Amino acid sequence: MPKEIAEKIFFMPGRNQGAFPFCNSVFIDDEIRAIIDPASNKKDIAELKNIEMAILSHFHTDHIRELRVLPDVKVAIHESEADALIDVNKVVDMVFLPEEDQDEKISWLEGKKRELQTEQRTWVVSRKFKDRDEISLGKTRIKVVHAPGHTIGHSCFWFPEHEILFSSDVDLTMFGPWYGNACSSVEQFLLSLEKLKSFQPRLVVTGHEAGIIDGSEFQDRLEKFKAKLFSREQKVLDALAKPRTLDQIVDLGIIYGEFLQKMPGLRVPEKRMIVHHLRWLEKQGKIKNDNGCWVLL
Ligand SMILES: [Zn+2]
Ligand SMILES: [Zn+2]
Secondary structure, eight states, X not given: OOXXXXXXXXXXXXXXXXXXXXXXXXXXXXXXXXXXXXXXXXXXXXXXXXXXXXXXXXXXXXXXXXXXXXXXXXXXEEGGGHHHHHSGXXXXXXXXXXXXXXXXXXXXXXXXXXXXXXXXXXXXXXXXXXXXXXXEOSSOEEEEEEOOSSSTTOEEEEETTTTEEEEETOOOOSSOOOOOSTTOXXXXXXXXXXXXXXXXXXXXXXXXXXXXXEGGGHHHHHHHHHHHHHHHHHHHHHHTTSOBOHHHHHHTOTXXXXXXXXXXXXXXXXXXXXXXXXXXXXXXXXXXXXXXXXXXX
């Protein structure tokens, strides 16, 4: 059930406490009725009548799935991800590293098309925004805060009048940052976290789990979230006390820990996230690849 958190602004909790594959949504009941990240709960979203605009933080299915129950809705998304939304085939290059298995890519894409019902879609991308753009819905203004790293176009949304921040997948969970797509980046994620530090929200709405966080907790939660990323980086460096191949580092389960053994499907994002750590460490001049093995410098 939507819960009013400011004038005309409603929090829509995701199913299963907003855990993946659901997310928390925000509904704005203004002159233009809009929803941010429509994937909280199909039934609740379908009951919202006359939704004119869907504002998306990024292209992930767990944030856009219920576009399928919003007929003729106009979609707004960061300019770097608009093509992937218009042509779902383009998502593959944003998600998969070039060297990954071709058959995997095809079957993954077919699954996405079925889930999003792309064949029957009636929504259109009508707005490609960039950092600091303003979206006006009547009385309510939303400022775009481009915060890449999770994905290339990942954006948070700032309601200046109400000092509310929708932080999407800067979700401030105990798990920490997730950067398991080809278009993700550890370096960009860190820069985005620095950028968000300058905000002093009254309320934060996260894309997953916590949902609503009091502004007084924001800086602390942001620091803890960032610390997870640095602790993983340190584990990668510790692992390179002896030379290791990428697969040997992946075997250590630095990101997913014990879950990597229990859920083999997690090996794919584990590997991509380790790749992003290695890229960032290489760029900082801390490691290099020597004949297929990663070594400290
Ligand atoms: Zn995401
Ligand atoms: Zn998400």
